[in-house]
Amino acid sequence: MTPPPGRHLPIVAATPFPRAAAGALRDTQLRATLGRATRTIRDKRAAVVAEVPDWERLRERAARVKEDVIDRLPELVDQFARAATAAGASVHHAADAAAANALVTELVRARGVDRVVKVKSMATQEIGLNEALAAAGVTAVETDLAELIVQLADDTPSHILVPAIHYHRGQIRELFARRMPGFSADSDDPAVLAGAAREYLRRTFLSARVAVCGANFAVAETGSLVVVESEGNGRMCLTLPDTLIAVVGVEKLLPRFTDLGDFLRLLPRSSTGERMNPYTSIVTGVTPGDGPRRLHVVLLDNGRRRIAADPVGRAALRCIRCSACLNVCPVYERVGGHAYGSVYPGPIGAILSPQLTGQDAGHNATLPYASTLCGACYDVCPVKIDIPAILVHLRQTGPKPAAERAAMAWLAWTMRDRRRWRAALRTARSGGRPLRVLTRRHGGRLRRAPWPLSAWTAHRDAPLPAGESFRDWWRRTHDR
Amino acid sequence: MRIALFVTCLNDAFFPRVGIATVTLLERLGHTVTFPAGQSCCGQLHANTGHRAPARDLERHTEAAFAGHDVVVSPSGSCVAHLRAHTRLPVHELSELLVDVLRVTDVGARFPYRVTYHPTCHGLRMLRLGDRPLRLLAAVRDLELLPLPEPEQCCGFGGTFALKNAAVSGAMLADKCAHAVATGADYLAAADSSCLAHIGGGLARRPDAPRPVHYAEILAATGPGATG
Numbered sequence: 001m002t003p004p005p006g007r008h009l010p011i012v013a014a015t016p017f018p019r020a021a022a023g024a025l026r027d028t029q030l031r032a033t034l035g036r037a038t039r040t041i042r043d044k045r046a047a048v049v050a051e052v053p054d055w056e057r058l059r060e061r062a063a064r065v066k067e068d069v070i071d072r073l074p075e076l077v078d079q080f081a082r083a084a085t086a087a088g089a090s091v092h093h094a095a096d097a098a099a100a101n102a103l104v105t106e107l108v109r110a111r112g113v114d115r116v117v118k119v120k121s122m123a124t125q126e127i128g129l130n131e132a133l134a135a136a137g138v139t140a141v142e143t144d145l146a147e148l149i150v151q152l153a154d155d156t157p158s159h160i161l162v163p164a165i166h167y168h169r170g171q172i173r174e175l176f177a178r179r180m181p182g183f184s185a186d187s188d189d190p191a192v193l194a195g196a197a198r199e200y201l202r203r204t205f206l207s208a209r210v211a212v213c214g215a216n217f218a219v220a221e222t223g224s225l226v227v228v229e230s231e232g233n234g235r236m237c238l239t240l241p242d243t244l245i246a247v248v249g250v251e252k253l254l255p256r257f258t259d260l261g262d263f264l265r266l267l268p269r270s271s272t273g274e275r276m277n278p279y280t281s282i283v284t285g286v287t288p289g290d291g292p293r294r295l296h297v298v299l300l301d302n303g304r305r306r307i308a309a310d311p312v313g314r315a316a317l318r319c320i321r322c323s324a325c326l327n328v329c330p331v332y333e334r335v336g337g338h339a340y341g342s343v344y345p346g347p348i349g350a351i352l353s354p355q356l357t358g359q360d361a362g363h364n365a366t367l368p369y370a371s372t373l374c375g376a377c378y379d380v381c382p383v384k385i386d387i388p389a390i391l392v393h394l395r396q397t398g399p400k401p402a403a404e405r406a407a408m409a410w411l412a413w414t415m416r417d418r419r420r421w422r423a424a425l426r427t428a429r430s431g432g433r434p435l436r437v438l439t440r441r442h443g444g445r446l447r448r449a450p451w452p453l454s455a456w457t458a459h460r461d462a463p464l465p466a467g468e469s470f471r472d473w474w475r476r477t478h479d480r
Numbered sequence: 481m482r483i484a485l486f487v488t489c490l491n492d493a494f495f496p497r498v499g500i501a502t503v504t505l506l507e508r509l510g511h512t513v514t515f516p517a518g519q520s521c522c523g524q525l526h527a528n529t530g531h532r533a534p535a536r537d538l539e540r541h542t543e544a545a546f547a548g549h550d551v552v553v554s555p556s557g558s559c560v561a562h563l564r565a566h567t568r569l570p571v572h573e574l575s576e577l578l579v580d581v582l583r584v585t586d587v588g589a590r591f592p593y594r595v596t597y598h599p600t601c602h603g604l605r606m607l608r609l610g611d612r613p614l615r616l617l618a619a620v621r622d623l624e625l626l627p628l629p630e631p632e633q634c635c636g637f638g639g640t641f642a643l644k645n646a647a648v649s650g651a652m653l654a655d656k657c658a659h660a661v662a663t664g665a666d667y668l669a670a671a672d673s674s675c676l677a678h679i680g681g682g683l684a685r686r687p688d689a690p691r692p693v694h695y696a697e698i699l700a701a702t703g704p705g706a707t708g
């Protein structure tokens with residue numbers, strides 16, 4: 001087994017999740033902004049999904065197609081490479097982030113430019129491509145509005161689809177005034193702000209000779225790349241510059257062109273809550289006189305084949321990055337994306353980041369615990385990833401404190417023997433007796449407890465063992 | 481019908497009144513309840529905290545304790561969900577037993593209070609209990625059912641999540657408590673003592689808050705003042 005890649009990448013949490021989350025919770029403005037935004041998208045999604053009578057069948061089919069892809073990754077990678085090459089593209093393979101960054105940097109340098117335009121792409125964020133290009137003296141300009149906001153603010157995205165979800169419009173106006181050349185409007189009307197960004201980006205598009213993109217899907221049969229977007233910036237990047245470089249995670253493959261239909265129905269409804277997205281671009285190799293004259297596709301592994309070998313964890317590779325799971329997650333809604341310390345936040349991030357890096361990277365082992373296992377994510381996932389099951393699996397295979405291990409083993413040892421369990425219940429009961437007297441004022445509940453139970457009583461009263469256990473009551477009333 | 485009760489370790493030690501209510505209710509409906517004394521814990525806590533080996537021990541232990549029983553009932557949605565996923569026991573959550581197997585919704589209870597119901601995550605999304613508990617509560621005499629705002633939102637308990645991510649858990653709890661208080665109900669009912677211990681512990685710190693109650697206690701009640 002190859003060592004996990006990407007130890008210092010934008011997918012490694014630098015802070016334990018509980019600490020980062022507690023910090024985020026103190027930002028009441030952020031909580032209000034996030035609460036409003038996630039609720040709006042959540043309701044929109046629910047409404048448009050309810051319109052599709054065969055939604056469950058669609059999910060089933062899409063999940064099956066993706067499982068087949070994960071089963072046949074190497075074979076489909078080869079098939080895609082052959083088809084794309086035949087259509088005029090150059091296909092490259094990158095085992096990890098460093099290899100991918102080096103490849104893209106080399107390709108950009110070969111064109112002799114110091115600036116590229118970018119279509120929003122999770123894969124390039126995962127490998128930290130913008131930073132790698134900057135180190136080589138190349139500026140990458142994000143052209144998606146929200147991504148541009150985050151870039152202008154020197155911030156990191158906090159949502160897969162709505163990277164600037166943590167900003168409210170007053171903050172955006174202030175940011176544009178500070179960082180966007182030529183911005184003068186004193187209004188924070190969304191239409192005015194979007195108009196200003198459009199002006200700024202137009203100038204950039206027209207002068208750019210190289211574009212970098214990702215892909216939502218890559219069709220093995222035809223070698224096509226599919227980019228789904230809302231703003232039209234993607235369409236410009238894919239058609240105007242004469243060189244296009246796509247960085248595509250190998251799990252984005254679909255076997256056949258006809259598989260696209262289901263996914264193009266599932267994705268917009270799940271992500272933006274729209275029936276259809278405004279722009280769907282399909283690029284197949286190079287067509288003389290139409291679009292880029294050079295097309296490079298970098299197929300990225302970066303831990304994906306290792307994940308594919310895990311019988312439980314591999315389902316995470318089905319993900320189409322719709323972000324529906326973020327919008328319904330009660331934890332994400334309260335702490336936002338930055339607390340997850342990775343470009344993949346929320347429920348999908350909690351199962352993807354630790355798997356991509358290995359659980360010993362940074363504090364990624366705390367991510368699988370960032371969930372109550374409430375199951376809301378599984379319910380909405382368009383490719384039926386049982387996220388709670390993978391969270392539990394990662395907890396079971398990840399590192400755990402020795403004291404917790406010992407306590408759990410002792411508890412199980414006590415509980416699987418009738419006499420030991422009865423004795424433990426009696427001990428708990430008699431130990432609780434003085435407390436029950438002392439806490440009568442609070443209805444027999446404990447208001448303050450010593451560590452580690454103080455974590456409980458910081459937020460709520462704790463119950464005390466009952467004066468008579470159920471089994472003693474049963475003995476007294478039924479076992480005569 | 482002979483029905484074996486899986487009371488759960490939490491109810492056994494902390495909330496015996498929930499087990500007693502379940503027994504009282506089923507006996508009142510004319511059934512024979514048994515309590516296999518070998519039972520303790522289903523292993524859910526261990527499994528969900530990441531400790532597979534002790535969890536497996538407890539799953540096997542529970543399976544052995546209930547060997548030979550054709551109908552098993554438990555007043556805990558999350559434990560039922562766990563046993564269903566990890567054992568072959570014929571186990572029903574209480575509302576499933578009443579509505580689907582015994583085919584009753586009016587269990588002859590009387591509870592003259594205003595009640596709001598929180599459908600816990602396991603009941604809602606893993607067992608798909610749907611409106612079974614609500615139908616049972618709606619048939620209780622003199623009970624006024626008040627809708628809980630954003631009912632499907634998790635209360636923030638999540639087992640050891642409440643300790644490991646105490647701050648987030650507390651924030652989720654605060655919202656759930658605020659919704660419960662806003663209903664003006666006398667009681668907040670649910671199908672899981674663990675969530676109720678968490679929500680109840682939060683409600684206890686607020687004035688004019690509903691009191692936590694397991695819906696089995698309501699179904700067992702035949703007049704005022706029947707629950708703690």
Ligand code: SF4
Nearest residue numbers: 319320322323325381
């Ligand atoms: S895990 Fe499922 S719901 Fe979440 S982003 Fe991926 S596809 Fe969407």
